[in-house]
Amino acid sequence: MTEQLPPPLTPVTFLERCGRFYGERTAVNFNGNLISFEKMLARCKSAAQFLIDKGVEDGTKISLISTNNIAVIESHFFVPASQAVLVTINPTLSISEILYQVVFSKSRFVITTDKFYRLYQEELNELREGNDITFVIYSDSDDHQEENEQLFNYSTMINWVSNIASLDGLINSELSPIGINFTSGTTGNPKAVVFTHRAAYLQAMGQCLLMKLDRHSIYYCMLPLFHGNGWFHIWANIAVGAKQILFTKISSSSLVDDLIKHSVTHCAGSPRLLSKLFEGTPGNQLKGMTVMTGGAAPTSELIENMEYHGIELIQQYGLNESCATFTVTEKDDNWQSYDLNEKVHALSKQGIPAIHAGYGLRVVNDEGKDVERDAESVGEIWLRGNTISEGYYGNEKETSKSYLGGWFRTGDLAVMDKSGSIVLKDRIKDTFFIETADGWLNVSTLEVERVISQCDCVNDIAVVGLVDPSSGSNILVAFVETDSTTSYQSEIREFCKSNLGEYQVPTLIVKTLLPKTATGKIQKHRLKVLNVEEYMASQVFESF
Incomplete structure (x- = not known):
């Protein structure tokens, strides 16, 4: 009797599900244009078929160089659906660094915007001709590029005739790579983090639990989505059928008005970005909103504003190598009785492993032993779990140095208190x-x-x-x-x-x-x- 294996875990399944059962519901409000789950699913099936017809095979690398737009969200589904690997590249880097990352990752396709293409057309044409790379150009307007065998418009791709029955149907293994994220814009020692369909699926589900997302949620995209796949919220929101509000540009002067106008329930950003929520006078109109932050400890002023306006603040810690969030600061049973200083102290911690991360968290001293839980002894943070990445693409030396015995050595220094919460102290790595x-x-x-x-x-x-x-x-x-x-x-x-x-x-x-x-x-x-x-x-x- 042939063993029947369950279908592989992949976030691509999220869109297939929502397209079938939430078809008419709005998936994304992009610059005022409403795109339903059914329409997005059809667009992604067309795009995946286009890539396959143009020669994409299992493991083909496709670079995405773009600021926030609908193409970024859709690329997170149709690229892996074609069995390709999505390489997200920071468009604010210098052009030399961007070109290096495209070549280093051995990308055969590049998806970018018309603005970026026109700005660096000479350099990108040299790249295309010298490396046999096909470009797909996204435009917000009807001003399209003249197409040839190595240059296509995004509109052509999403209107391609498709024979794909289910968007996740071609994915054979949940342990296959789904994405590559560069840790920094380095050209001397590139560290391109490789992560799998399984890791992306579990991280997305973890975000749903952490942020309490559901199909009634309305998520405002404040994060630059090229940064760590928008903390995996691109996939998390589609997982539950939430609506995403997406603008090409965010105006700080109208930010609060936009949040109120669209009845936003969730968003995420750095402490500095979130401070813009209180530059105006939101009153109690943001009450009940859930906000995730990271990258730096929230200031006492930000915490006070969040508390005063009734906004739930989630502090988390993670890296590209952990597929975004690994630990989270949990509020204990005494939270409501804490004064401001006590809340600031609590949220200065990076916390304990999030529910999807398991329990693979250690703080290890120079002798390879766990430090005392005394909130004073400093050691390096080691992580292990189902959302830890596979290693660094094309860099065996760094992979063997950082991934040892099933543990990822972060290079971050911390202490651990008696509850097991970690507090970040410094970074071994010069970032x-x-x-x-x-x-x-x-x-x-x-x-x-x-x-x-x-x-x-x-x-x-x-x-x-x-x-x-x-x-x-x-x-x-x-x-x-x-x-x-x-x-x-x-x-x-x-x-x-x-x-x-x-x-x-x-x-x-x-x-x-x-x-x-x-x-x-x-x-x-x-x-x-x-x-x-x-x-x-x-x-x-x-x-x-």
């Missing part, structure tokens, strides 16, 4: 979160150093992340050693603009003698405790 108008981005300070060190006037450099005391924002500061007394400022400025993405450019550049050990190693920890105000008051830096 830093930069908060932007669209959310937070993870910037590699090593990459910024590598680029600026190539500037002729720079003898040595160290880039660190600091907090601007005047605004509370995270900023990058470049400390440079140079023999130049005048022209170095303009030289470095122009060099950064030509070779780095917008958010990789340091806010401040400081001419100084770098603190070093006897062997010449830069002591970054000494730079990280410096008072930014002193530099801002001095005349030895240039502000970009």
Whole structure:
């Protein structure tokens, strides 16, 4: 008797289900245009068939380079439905980094916007011709590209004649890769995180539980969806049949009005992005909304505003390697009796493993032993569970270093209290979160150093992340050693603009003698405790 295996776990199934049983309900309100689940399912079946007819096979890589639009959401379904792997690339990086990631991932297709294509048409045409890559161009308007064998319009793809019976029908294994996310815009040592259909499915279901999403939920897309697949909320919302409100651009001046107008129940974003909710006077009209945050601990002001306006705040911790959320700060039975300081203290923790993560959480010292649960002993966070990624694509060295014995070594330092909650203390890895108008981005300070060190006037450099005391924002500061007394400022400025993405450019550049050990190693920890105000008051830096 032949063993009948259950169908593989894949988030692609979510859209097939909603298309069949919630067909006429609105899946996405995109710039005022309502797209039903039934219509989205049909569009995705057409797009998947198009990719198959154009030669996509099991494991083919397809790069997505785009800011928020309907194509981003739909790509998360039709790309894996064709058995391809979705490679999401940050469009705010420099064009050289973007091209490198496309080539490094061996992508055969690129889906991008007409705006991006026109901006970098010369570079993208060279990429297309030199690597046999087919482009699919999305446009919000009727202004389409002239098509050829390596260039198609998105509208052509979603109107292709399809023979696909069920969107998830071609997926053979839940352990097959579904996506690749780059941890940073590095070109020297790329770390492209590979994760499976199973991991994506379980993370999406976990988000449904954490945020209490259901088919009556109305989710406002504040996050840049290219960042960690929008914390997997793209798949989570389709899983339960929730409505997503999506705009190409979000206006901070009309944000609260939009939330009220659309009766939004859920959203997510960095603490800085969420602070925009209270720039106006929302009154009690946002009461009952659920908001998830991460990347940095919420400020006391944000927590106070959330409490005052009756908004549920969820604090979580995760990485690309854990497919977004792994731990969450749970509010205990005494939460309502806590004063503000006690609530701030509680939400400063990164918490315990979320329900979908299991219990694979350790804080390990240099001797490989678990630290005491005393909230003082520092160790490295190790993670294990069903949503941990498979490793780094094309980088066996880093994979073997970080994934050992079934555990992922995060490179993040933390303590653990008696309840098992972790509190993040520092990062072993030289990365830093930069908060932007669209959310937070993870910037590699090593990459910024590598680029600026190539500037002729720079003898040595160290880039660190600091907090601007005047605004509370995270900023990058470049400390440079140079023999130049005048022209170095303009030289470095122009060099950064030509070779780095917008958010990789340091806010401040400081001419100084770098603190070093006897062997010449830069002591970054000494730079990280410096008072930014002193530099801002001095005349030895240039502000970009």
